[in-house]
Amino acid sequence: MYPFIEREPGYVVAKFPNLIEAKVVSRPNRFMVKAMVDDKEVDVHIHDPGRLEELIFPGNSILIRETNGTKTHYSVTFCKNDDIWTFNDSRYHSGIASMFIQEGWQREVKVGNSRLDFRLNNAYIEVKSATLVENGIARFPDAPTLRGKKHLETLMDLIASGYESFVLFLIFNENAKCFLPNTARDPEFSHAYYSTLEHGVKFQYLVFSSSGGEIVLKDSISMCNP
Structure with missing residues (x-):
């Protein structure tokens, strides 16, 4: 689903x-x-x-x-x-993400030695956020993240076990036009990212603008063309 x-x-x-x-x-x-x-x-x-x-x-x-x-x-x-x-306050990311997930989700679900943000029936969803944008390209991460790499590996394992796996990116920079992993700053995460695509993990990228103390959905974008 x-x-x-x-x-x-x-x-x-x-x-x-x-x-x-x-x-x-x-x-x-x-x-x-x-x-x-x-x-x-x-x-x-x-x-x-x-x-x-x-x-x-x-x-x-x-x-x-x-x-x-x-x-x-x-x-x-x-x-x-x-x-x-x-x-730039990650305490709100899970709450914001929940506004874009169908009803019936469970939050903070333990899978093996990992903990993923959401489960909805047969689907597992991990939430990531980004603010770094270079020439219209949203980049993640802005620093090496072993935890992020581990989450992607867990999502691939779930695919192999018959589940559906998703990553929801919340991009809090309205200048983002498309997304790419930040290979220069974390080549291991980037390698895992491309592996997840091959294994069938699906990605959703939402862009938000911020003005007058409000955070507003601006657009849904996709991965940049190679």
Whole structure:
């Protein structure tokens, strides 16, 4: 069965009111950004495992929101990327993905030594996200990901066992026109990606735009021509 719901462009998946604009000072570790808000330096949690070198650098603008963390009181929500904003909080990815999956799904399903995001009847679905776009090409990952490679291998094993396997890419950069794996940054994941295509794993790529604190479905794209 085809597990996805076809939504019309303009479908709103999330809204974030009361955002605060800040400037990046530094990123001391993968979970923390130091930023300036009204001439005051604050610690901001960032819930995005990517390197984000094109987004988190000194002087770049970010939009943050107040949160009740144990170590910080703010969270990065959007990052300025030239003339657009990208959404950078992976805690919301599963919820957004669920809006595009038919009813009856199970979340966080254990398969062997892996855990996949969704199961719907005979179909397993893994969700990935991307913000990196180069010359209109969405790229994933932006850093090596053994976990991502393992997920693809699990999906191939499920195909061999008679199940259906899908990957849903959420691309939070409205400039994306097509998708390719990021061979330069993670050749092993890229090799696994092309292997999954040969094994029958199916991919869905959804592009979202971000403006005024809203995240909106823009388009569905496909893999770039070789």
